[in-house]
Amino acid sequence: xxxxxxxxxxxxxxxxxxxxxxxxxxxxxxxxxxxxxxxxxxxxxxxxxxxxxxxxxxxxxxxxxxxxxxxxxxxxxxxxxxxxxxxxxxxxxxxxxxxxxxxxxxxxxxxxxxxxxxxxxxxxxxxxxxxxxxxxxxxxxxxxxxxxxxxxxxxxxxxxxxxxxxxxxxxxxxxxxxxxxxxxxxxxxxxxxxxxxxxxxxxxxxxxxxxxxxxxxxxxxxxxxxxxxxxxxxxxxxxxxxxxxxxxxxxxxxxxxxxxxxxxxxxxxxxxxxxxxxxxxxxxxxxxxxxxxxxxxxxxxxxxxxxxxxxxxxxxxxxxxxxxxxxxxxxxxxxxxxxxxxxxxxxxxxxxxxxxxxxxxxxxxxxxxxxxxxxxxxxxxxxxxxxxxxxxxxxxxxxxxxxxxxxxxxxxxxxxxxxxxxxxxx
Amino acid sequence: xxxxxxxxxxxxxxxxxxxxxxxxxxxxxxxxxxxxxxxxxxxxxxxxxxxxxxxxxxxxxxxxxxxxxxxxxxxxxxxxxxxxxxxxxxxxxxxxxxxxxxxxxxxxxxxxxxxxxxxxxxxxxxxxxxxxxxxxxxxxxxxxxxxxxxxxxxxxxxxxxxxxxxxxxxxxxxxxxxxxxxxxxxxxxxxxxxxxxxxxxxxxxxxxxxxxxxxxxxxxxxxxxxxxxxxxxxxxxxxxxxxxxxxxxxxxxxxxxxxxxxxxxxxxxxxxxxxxxxxxxxxxxxxxxxxxxxxxxxxxxxxxxxxxxxxxxxxxxxxx
Numbered sequence: 093x094x095x096x097x098x099x100x101x102x103x104x105x106x107x108x109x110x111x112x113x114x115x116x117x118x119x120x121x122x123x124x125x126x127x128x129x130x131x132x133x134x135x136x137x138x139x140x141x142x143x144x145x146x147x148x149x150x151x152x153x154x155x156x157x158x159x160x161x162x163x164x165x166x167x168x169x170x171x172x173x174x175x176x177x178x179x180x181x182x183x184x185x186x187x188x189x190x191x192x193x194x195x196x197x198x199x200x201x202x203x204x205x206x207x208x209x210x211x212x213x214x215x216x217x218x219x220x221x222x223x224x225x226x227x228x229x230x231x232x233x234x235x236x237x238x239x240x241x242x243x244x245x246x247x248x249x250x251x252x253x254x255x256x257x258x259x260x261x262x263x264x265x266x267x268x269x270x271x272x273x274x275x276x277x278x279x280x281x282x283x284x285x286x287x288x289x290x291x292x293x294x295x296x297x298x299x300x301x302x303x304x305x306x307x308x309x310x311x312x313x314x315x316x317x318x319x320x321x322x323x324x325x326x327x328x329x330x331x332x333x334x335x336x337x338x339x340x341x342x343x344x345x346x347x348x349x350x351x352x353x354x355x356x357x358x359x360x361x362x363x364x365x366x367x368x369x370x371x372x373x374x375x376x377x378x379x380x381x382x383x384x385x386x387x388x389x390x391x392x393x394x395x396x397x398x399x400x401x402x403x404x405x406x407x408x409x410x411x412x413x414x415x416x417x418x419x420x421x422x423x424x425x426x427x428x429x430x431x432x433x434x435x436x437x438x439x440x441x442x443x444x445x446x447x448x449x450x451x452x453x454x455x456x457x458x459x460x461x462x463x464x465x466x467x468x469x470x471x472x473x474x475x476x477x478x479x480x481x482x483x484x485x486x487x488x489x490x491x492x493x494x495x496x497x498x499x500x501x502x503x504x505x506x507x508x509x510x511x512x513x514x515x516x517x518x
Numbered sequence: 519x520x521x522x523x524x525x526x527x528x529x530x531x532x533x534x535x536x537x538x539x540x541x542x543x544x545x546x547x548x549x550x551x552x553x554x555x556x557x558x559x560x561x562x563x564x565x566x567x568x569x570x571x572x573x574x575x576x577x578x579x580x581x582x583x584x585x586x587x588x589x590x591x592x593x594x595x596x597x598x599x600x601x602x603x604x605x606x607x608x609x610x611x612x613x614x615x616x617x618x619x620x621x622x623x624x625x626x627x628x629x630x631x632x633x634x635x636x637x638x639x640x641x642x643x644x645x646x647x648x649x650x651x652x653x654x655x656x657x658x659x660x661x662x663x664x665x666x667x668x669x670x671x672x673x674x675x676x677x678x679x680x681x682x683x684x685x686x687x688x689x690x691x692x693x694x695x696x697x698x699x700x701x702x703x704x705x706x707x708x709x710x711x712x713x714x715x716x717x718x719x720x721x722x723x724x725x726x727x728x729x730x731x732x733x734x735x736x737x738x739x740x741x742x743x744x745x746x747x748x749x750x751x752x753x754x755x756x757x758x759x760x761x762x763x764x765x766x767x768x769x770x771x772x773x774x775x776x777x778x779x780x781x782x783x784x785x786x787x788x789x790x791x792x793x794x795x796x797x798x799x800x801x802x803x804x805x806x807x808x809x810x811x812x813x814x815x816x817x818x819x820x821x822x823x824x825x826x827x828x829x830x831x832x833x834x835x836x837x838x
Contacts, residue, residue: 164797171583171800193584277782334689335671337782346672477584480798491782492694514580517603517804518794 120414122150122178122421125166127404128157132438133181133425140424148417150179159183160279160480170195170409177409178418179425182227184218184405185473185483191221192302192477197408197415199225207426214401214470215443221475222302226407228422231434232443233402234388234466235287236459238348238356241384243269254397256390257322260355264331269354272344273326275336277491282473282483283400284357285490288319290398290471291391296482297474304478304512311501311508320496322391327494337492349375357388359402360463364439385459387466401470403443441467481511484518570813577806584800596807606791606808610815613787616700617768620707624764625757627708628715635716636723647720654713662777665706669693696783703774703785711767715760722756723749758827765823766816788812 126133137150155162163186169177170190182190190196199207204225208216215232219225237255244251247263264271274280286296294315299308310316327336331354333347341358345365348356356362366383369375388399406425408418424430428450431442436456441463447453448464457463474482489504490496510516540548577596581589600606631650638646653661667673669692680686692698726749734744750757772789779785781794792812796805 160798167584167800171586189584195584277780335691335694338671338691338693343672480800484794484798514801514804515599517600517605517791517808518799 119146120148120417122148122412122414122418123176124150124152124179124181124421125155125177126152126181127159127162127183128154129440130438132434132440135437136425136430136434139430140421143424144421148414148421150421155181159186163189163480166190167193167195170411173411174409175411175413178412178414179422180407180409181230181404182407184401184403185475185479187219187227187405187407188221188475189477189479190407191224191226195407195410196226197410197412197418199228199408200419203228203419203423207423210445211443212445212464212467212470214467214472215403215405217475218401218403218472219405227405228407228419228426229443230406230422230426231403231431231440232467232470233359233400233441234463234470235283235357235359235400236385236462236466237387237389238358238362239384239386240269240348240353240355240382242382243267243354244384251384251386254387254390254393256393257326260389261326261329261331264354265329267354268352269331270333270347270350270352271326271329271331271354272339272347272356272358273332273336274339274341274344274357275327275332275491275493276338276340276343277487278340279483279487280341281491281493282486283402284493285319285323285486286471286473287357287388287398287400288322288391289315291388291395292316292318292322293392293395294319295474296486297476300476302477304481304514307476307478307509307512309505309508311505312498316501317498318391320490320498320501323490323493323496327492327496337494349379360441360457360459361439363457363459385462387462387469396469398471399466399469401467401472403440443467478512481518482508485511488518573806573809573813576802577810579803581803582800583802592803596804597811599804600807600811605786606788606811608784609786609788609791612700612785613769613771613789616704616707616771616787617765619704620711620768621761621764623704623708624712624715625761627712628760629719631712631716632719632723635720647717650716651713653710654717656710658710658773659777661706661710662774665702665709665774666693666778669702693779694783696785699779699783699785703771703778706774706778707768707771711764715764718756718760718763719753722753722760725756726752754827758823762820762823765819769816769819770812788815 124133124137134152137152141149155165162183166177166180166182167189170193187196207228208219208225211229212232214234215229216225218232219227219229237260239249239251239260241251244263247267249255249259249263260271263269274284289296289310292315294313295310296316297307298310298313299306301307326332333339333352335343339347341361344356344358345362347353348358348362349366349369363380363383366375366380370377370380388397390397406422408415408422412418426444428442428444428446431444432447432450432453434440435442435447435453441457441460442448442453445464448460454460473479476482485504485508489500489507507516507518511518578591578593579589580592580596635643635646635650656664669676671677671689671691674692676692677686677688677690681688690698692702730748730752731744734748739747770789771787772793775781775785775787775790776793781790786794788808789812792805792808794805795801795808799805
């Protein structure tokens with residue numbers, strides 16, 4: 093049904109363009125499959141079509157909202173050698189799978205140099221598989237530690253210095269406020285767990301391989317056990333609010349906007365969300381004024397944290413008839429001007445470092461510098477063609493988060509290994 | 519008092535017709551029948567038999583969609599993996615639980631609603647019937663979202679409306695535990711499909727001959743006796759059809775679970791397991807094996823129902 097809707101959308105937009113523009117019918121149309129946003133990618137597509145001077149025209153098709161559902165649709169189409177997929181907006185964890193399966197056209201070497209210049213490190217890593225750039229970095233996301241200034245002050249917590257999870261929980265307990273994180277059994281749980289284990293100096297995958305039987309997991313390492321410990325500590329602290337085991341990013345944002353809000357780890361969309369709530373009159377203006385932000389909390393006081401990395405990178409379909417034009421288009425889409433405007437209008441942070449010096453960006457996002465610094469520290473989720481197995485296994489065993497323990501690590505490692513070698517269901 | 523049904527009507531065979539042969543007329547009728555039903559039969563084969571056979575074939579391979587080169591025949595080992603996995607048996611348990619609970623509750627509720635509809639004043643009957651049918655017209659995904667929002671701790675009204683009940687507070691997390699999650703899933707299913715059962719039962723009720731009811735009344739049977747000895751035995755075929763359809767439906771439950779819990783807290787059904795292996799993991803072989811087992815379970819249910827109820831469907835349709 094979604095496919096039908098997407099097709100209808102493509103048809104509609106194609107017809108509209110033909111009717112209004114009076115363009116040459118020979119202009120190649122590039123189909124760009126985008127994740128849903130506030131219309132920013134469609135605007136960029138229009139602008140790049142115009143700037144191409146008739147070389148190409150970009151038509152956008154909207155994918156499902158959940159990133160796992162986006163992957164499911166794209167994988168099925170690409171496995172069937174769908175030539176209509178020219179450009180895709182890809183969530184980074186799925187990029188190795190696409191690259192390994194040969195679904196992405198190789199990035200031209202000269203273009204690879206140009207599109208990685210001045211780009212934050214985590215975004216380059218997220219676009220790379222087997223030491224080769226396979227996608228074009230577009231926008232890069234990271235989670236910050238958000239806090240209510242009044243609460244931090246009341247708890248006597250110095251937020252100019254890095255803080256640990258223990259300190260946050262303690263401060264929330266002292267002030268009777270809520271620590272918001274994502275405990276739902278979904279991708280967000282993997283995001284949280286991965287940030288914890290990376291912050292503790294470990295990795296979910298210690299020895300990577302394209303052979304599923306050769307993948308070595310790091311869950312039972314000291315860092316893995318420490319990650320489980322911190323997860324359970326937060327979940328059991330009594331300050332995570334009711335229904336922690338079903339709380340999502342949106343739940344967290346709502347909690348943080350309420351009068352009980354204290355601390356929260358979340359993506360920067362919460363800022364635009366609060367401002368629009370003020371505009372709509374459903375939130376008091378004093379609430380976002382009380383928002384503070386800093387780098388993601390540490391697991392150990394001495395080790396810098398490794399915040400979650402997300403965002404979208406652009407891949408070019410291997411079966412596209414217009415690979416060269418499509419790569420040309422990705423270069424237009426990811427210019428600094430487009431990234432800056434996309435950040436301001438849609439709230440999605442840029443992957444280009446220079447954008448953060450843009451005064452307009454700094455005005456719209458007072459936390460721009462923090463986002464940039466966080467992106468430099470951020471660690472991608474495990475890069476493997478078997479990502480959905482790894483993430484699914486983590487979600488099965490580490491949910492509910494209050495149950496996380498060293499035994500959980502053992503069970504999860506066994507489950508994921510068995511699933512990877514095809515001996516168990518997930 | 520014994521059960522009372524009308525004796526089956528035997529068609530009288532013409533004495534002159536020779537046994538074992540068919541007349542030209544019936545041969546022509548049979549041919550016409552094939553001509554009329556043939557295209558539909560072909561389409562059915564194409565859209566149901568072909569995918570089923572394809573799934574059976576795929577289930578014998580180790581086959582990942584993103585890695586077609588390494589596709590390898592591995593016999594029945596996918597079935598071995600599925601049947602020895604505790605997760606499979608847990609999913610079967612959850613599916614059976616949901617099926618039994620929802621179908622049982624729906625049958626009782628649906629029957630009560632059918633009785634109301636059949637007894638309701640004839641002037642308002644169409645309105646009652648339409649009103650009762652509304653939930654069935656709602657798309658399952660939409661109804662699942664509606665129930666999820668209702669029970670959600672932040673957006674829901676259930677906690678504040680029913681806080682006076684013991685065990686429910688403003689912090690009750692319905693989707694945080696297995697029992698409560700399954701309760702909400704069952705409620706949503708029951709709300710949505712009771713109308714379907716009641717409509718089928720209404721059709722059955724309408725078929726119960728009024729003469730039998732009157733005869734029973736004359737004999738001094740109470741309402742309760744008439745319900746158990748006259749009404750229900752006479753609508754056995756309708757009950758079976760309703761139960762069979764709903765059981766098969768309930769056994770394939772997917773949407774509500776996908777929306778409400780996404781399988782968390784051990785609420786996965788067999789369909790959900792098939793979805794996860796095939797669509798999320800892209801393990802076509804393993805997923806096909808789960809689907810084939812689900813298909814066999816459905817066939818078994820249908821077989822048991824038809825045997826268990828000893829109802830001849832051809833008779834129910836009035837062919838004999």
